[in-house]
Amino acid sequence: MSDRKITSWLTDMDGVLIREDKAIPGAAELIKQWQDTDTPFLVLTNNSTYTPRDLSARLQHMGLKIPEERIWTSALATATFLADQKPNATAYVVGEAGLTTAIHEAGLIMTETNPDYVVLGETRSYSFEAIAKAVRLINNGARFIATNPDATSPTLEGPLPATGAVAALISKATNRSPYIVGKPNPMMFRSALNKLGVHSDDTGMIGDRMDTDVISGMEAGLHTVLVLSGISDKQEIERYPFRPKEVIDSVADLVETATDAPKASSAKTSAAKKKG
Template sequence: MERDVDCWLTDMDGVLVHENKAIPGAAELINQWREKKKPFLVLTNNSIYTPRDLSARLARSGIEVPEEQLWTSALATAAFLKDQSPGGSAFIIGEAGITTAMHEAGFVMTDTDPDYVVLGETRTYSFEAITRAIRLINAGARFIVTNPDVTSPSQEGPLPATGAVAALITSATKREPYVVGKPNPMMFRSALNKLGAHSMRTGMIGDRMDTDVVAGIEAGLHTVLVLTGIADHSEVERYPFRPKEILDSVADLLEDNQQTQSAKKEQDSNKKSDSK
């Protein structure tokens, strides 16, 4: 590793879990961080669930992450808006993840002359709620979106997600939203603020070049791409930027594996020296 990393941010889906099953090495890495008392947060762009929901979901996969160490696009959105307009009001489209976060940030939820229209993710977008959002934005409410993902996975296939519904609202209002979640580095900066961490000593582990890696670079983090999710080596070559490290999986960050790899490199180096 090119620089010492004292704190870690890691994406969840494709890095720690895949289809609700733990990726080999993920539980052990979380345990390693907890035993070494390394500050960390598990990040997700999904704004449907509360940290408590996500902690329970990870526990069912065999990964123990306390709810206070989960950071969602909903929490990042609520933190951003609390800083922008303390005690403000919002009309919210979304589920418990965003409504709970906004409530805890001190916002009043209303459909009458709100400061903001906040669009989060839900599996049941209401045409009536979208129509109300369009009218409120046209009347002057500022348009905020938790994350830009245009589809979300389901067992039956892709579902339209926040970014797709945001595009519909933008088309009807001619107003572009401010999007808080990845690839906006705001998501990482708010996570760093929660940890009280410095970017120069923090690493970001992700499985996507177009969100995790680019946002990590823009936030000044040590970026690690793992190949257990979306990206592969050919995907990396498509982009004009690169992560600091490319690993097969998070298992490569376990100390026992790193020591084994270091020993192997030393042996290889000695063999080359002996052959000269």
């Protein structure tokens, strides 16, 4: 058990706050608790499709009142990274409004003519023409950036090819691997910490995946909390050589204790942590 005083939080969205377009029990109560106590927090997502305003409206329909300024996407992290690397850089962007809006607001210039970067994000309508153009531009010297490594995107109809899968196609055609800004790159967490104006020593990260949330939270120096309400179960934990600081059933276990150093809320949770 960590003795760290956790005064701010980063949390994943899918599998932690929502699942299949429904709020997970306890999520609304935890968000309200953070808001009532002025606890700094950000909701993180690797999905670059939507703007924070779009996501805020979507979450509102599920009963989660999260303002857009409390949402941090891989698109925002990518745009922030590029603006820091090269202010006023040019980029050929493959993605939807979440990414193009972030790129524009960061002061970058979108172009198809000799761009500094090719930026690949999430979209439900990848076109062969756009992919072929990205390949040509990268072969001509543009640097290859991807918002996230996810190979598939979940939908009600089943998984769809996502950024990671298309990035692999482009990499095969160019022999160039992208620099990926989203999770599991700790860069996404560092940019989120900068936005909140908080320090990693005082911040917890809640996620449902060992291979993105826990490892990147750990490498960014955060207190990591794995919830079992999403993709991971206890058997999944055993596959990895690292461990989260805490394992809990869901965010409902953090209600009433979110502003204190995290504590297990049940004997069952404590037993799970000891085993892990």
